[in-house]
Amino acid sequence: MLHPSYSDLMKVVNADVEEGDTKIVNSRYSIVLATSKRARQLIDGEMPLVNTVEGEKPLSIAIDELNKGKIKIIAEEETEEE
Template sequence: MLHPSYTDLMKVVNKDVEEGDSKVVNSRYSIVMATSKRARQLIAGELPLVPAKDGQKPLSIAIEELNEGELKILPEDTDEE
């Protein structure tokens, strides 16, 4: 089982969304895609944004980064610079 839950992660990602605005994340798929992309970045050599435990896997680090608010998911209509 994933800890924290998908529901908890979606709440963290959408916490800064004003009432009436569309949410950044509406599905588990968005959470999975964001954390897997970040895990690939960590595997490629990027440094973790949170303290990583010895032997912790990249996906676990990515989930922790998202849960701690260090990793941001941009809405689909936002272009990366």
């Protein structure tokens, strides 16, 4: 089982969204994509943004980073505009 849960992670990601605005993350799929992309970055040599334990897997590190607000998910519309 994933700890924290998907719903907890979605709350963290959407915490800065004002009421009435479109949420950044609406589904588990978005969480899975974001954490898998970050895990791939970690595998490719990026340094973790949180303290890690020897042998901790990249996906676990990515989930911890997202949960602690160290990484942010950017909506696709924002990346297309830039």
